[in-house]
Amino acid sequence: MAVRHLLVDTAPLRASPVFRRLWTGRAVSGFGGQMTLVAVMYQVWQTTGSTVWSGAVGLAQALPVVVLGLWAGSVADRVDRRRLCLLAAVGQAVCSALLAVQGLAGPAPVAAVLGLLAVQSSFGAFSGPAAGAFLPQLLPKESLAAGLALNRVAFQAQMLIGPALGGLVIGAWGVGGCYLVDAVSFAAGLYGLYGLPPSPRGTAAGAGAPARPGLRGIADGLAFLARTPVVRAALLTDLAATVLSMPISLFPLVNAERFGGSPRTLGLFLTAIAVGGIAASVLSGAFTRRARPGAVMFCGSALWGVALMGFGLATRPWEALGCLVVAGAADTVAVVSRGTVVRLHTPDALLGRVGAAEQIVGQAGPDLGNMRGGLVAGAWSGTAALVTGGALCVAAVGCIAWGVRERSPRVATS
Numbered sequence: 001m002a003v004r005h006l007l008v009d010t011a012p013l014r015a016s017p018v019f020r021r022l023w024t025g026r027a028v029s030g031f032g033g034q035m036t037l038v039a040v041m042y043q044v045w046q047t048t049g050s051t052v053w054s055g056a057v058g059l060a061q062a063l064p065v066v067v068l069g070l071w072a073g074s075v076a077d078r079v080d081r082r083r084l085c086l087l088a089a090v091g092q093a094v095c096s097a098l099l100a101v102q103g104l105a106g107p108a109p110v111a112a113v114l115g116l117l118a119v120q121s122s123f124g125a126f127s128g129p130a131a132g133a134f135l136p137q138l139l140p141k142e143s144l145a146a147g148l149a150l151n152r153v154a155f156q157a158q159m160l161i162g163p164a165l166g167g168l169v170i171g172a173w174g175v176g177g178c179y180l181v182d183a184v185s186f187a188a189g190l191y192g193l194y195g196l197p198p199s200p201r202g203t204a205a206g207a208g209a210p211a212r213p214g215l216r217g218i219a220d221g222l223a224f225l226a227r228t229p230v231v232r233a234a235l236l237t238d239l240a241a242t243v244l245s246m247p248i249s250l251f252p253l254v255n256a257e258r259f260g261g262s263p264r265t266l267g268l269f270l271t272a273i274a275v276g277g278i279a280a281s282v283l284s285g286a287f288t289r290r291a292r293p294g295a296v297m298f299c300g301s302a303l304w305g306v307a308l309m310g311f312g313l314a315t316r317p318w319e320a321l322g323c324l325v326v327a328g329a330a331d332t333v334a335v336v337s338r339g340t341v342v343r344l345h346t347p348d349a350l351l352g353r354v355g356a357a358e359q360i361v362g363q364a365g366p367d368l369g370n371m372r373g374g375l376v377a378g379a380w381s382g383t384a385a386l387v388t389g390g391a392l393c394v395a396a397v398g399c400i401a402w403g404v405r406e407r408s409p410r411v412a413t414s
Contacts, residue, residue: 008153008284009146012139018195019138019147025192026131027154029089032185034162035169036096037061039178040117042170043103047110058367060114064122065363069129070218073356076130077211077221077349082196088127089193093186095120096179103176128359133351134196136343145288145340152336153281160274211353221353224346230294231354233404234341238361240396241301241334245308245389246369247327253382259317272321276328287333293340298401300333305393312386 013020037057044053076084095116102108139147169178211217225232248270255266287296307327314320339358346354369389376385 005289006283006286008149008282009143009288010150012143012147012150015143016138018197019135021195022131022134022138022192023147023150023154025188025190026151027158029185029189029192030154030158031162031165032096032182034158035166035178036099036182038163038166039103039170039175039182040099040113043107043113043175044110047107053110056114057117060118061121062363062367064118065125065128066360068122068125069356069360069363070221070353072126073129073221073353073359074211074213074217075126076133076352076356077217078213081130081133081199081352082193083198084130085127085193085196086190088123088130089186089189091123092120092127093183093190095123096183096186100176100179100183103174103179105176107175125356125359129352129355131193132355132358133348134199136348136351137197137199141344144343145293145336146284148336148339148343149281149284149288152277152284152332156274156277156281156332160278211349218353221350221357224350224354225357228345229404230345231342233294233400234297234338235357235361236400237297237301237334237397238338238358239365240393240400241304241331242361242365242369243372244369244396245305245386245393246366246373247308247311247386247389248366249370249374250377250382250385253377254311254320254386257382258315259320265317268317268321269324272324273328273331276325276330277332278328279325280329280332284332284336288336288340293337293344294404297334297337297341298397300330300337301397302394303327303330304334305390305397307390308393309387309390312383312390 013023040057041054044057048054099113099116102113107113135144135147166178169181173180212220225235251266251269255261255269259265287300290296304327307323307330311320311323311327314323342354342358343351373385373389376388
């Protein structure tokens with residue numbers, strides 16, 4: 001295979017000006033979002049010195065997505081998705097502006113800061129499914145995986161660089177300056193969203209019946225998941241990988257048990273996962289051009305479990321870091337392929353609701369997985385939690401793959 005076929009496929013950026021504009025805008029605004037998260041964590045800790053309040057930052061972000069997700073997806077399938085995205089982005093920008101005001105004028109009570117973060121996350125619960133539903137409209141089927149890989153590249157860059165930028169801005173101008181940068185960055189996001197085509201009645205071409213209101217619309221989305229094995233398998237595979245084998249909560253314990261508790265080693269654990277993810281994104285042409293994304297998804301998810309088993313058994317730092325690099329790469333392969341499967345097999349009229357379910361799984365699964373790992377480690381050991389979790393992940397993915405007997409069509413590749 002030629003080297004150019006291994007590298008990330010940038011054809012979607014060249015072929016679709018609308019996708020390029022959306023990708024650029026969301027990439028820029030995403031850096032601001034990571035900076036705000038760092039600023040909130042810093043402000044809450046400086047104000048309270050409490051790990052409980054610091055933990056509440058994650059809850060303020062996650063709870064609105066889980067609670068509002070299915071309803072937000074139903075709304076995205078009923079209204080003009082472009083307008084919904086624009087309104088949600090404006091709401092998020094206003095929240096960042098209010099955070100900036102309190103940061104510059106004088107710190108507000110912690111509860112008020114977390115309340116603003118929760119409101120901002122609520123707007124995100126609506127914009128996520130709506131924005132995700134545009135991808136099949138902007139790109140041909142054979143370019144969907146490449147488009148998702150490009151989104152993944154942007155996300156990982158945000159995760160790596162955004163917090164560092166946030167720390168620099170806080171050091172120079174305080175948390176208020178960090179929030180202000182985030183508020184301004186939404187201009188780029190709005191620029192990208194404004195170029196999207198309108199979707200009357202919640203569908204790409206304005207055809208077909210919109211989602212039914214309220215619980216009936218949600219029930220229709222859940223019924224689709226129940227009768228569509230491939231899409232259901234994609235979400236179950238995500239749950240298997242995250243709930244059964246999420247390792248993040250175990251990093252401090254493993255570092256203390258085997259590697260002397262050095263903070264430098266602990267920091268390298270997360271960096272290793274990111275390095276693997278970036279490497280897989282850069283070389284994503286190796287899997288995004290393949291015709292069976294479902295098979296790639298199952299292989300990536302199983303490799304994630306195997307790599308974490310290896311991490312649980314590793315006795316040398318370089319072995320542990322190597323396993324985490326492989327895990328990070330496998331995670332990226334699984335995420336991109338899973339998103340491709342979902343979008344190839346979901347009708348446009350249901351993309352909002354299915355995207356919302358995907359968002360909820362992505363938000364809740366890692367939190368539950370970290371809790372599972374901590375409970376198992378508390379009862380036995382970190383090694384037991386990692387090895388059993390990885391083994392359960394591989395077994396679960398194998399059962400899901402066998403059960404669905406993947407029926408996804410072959411997709412022409414470039």
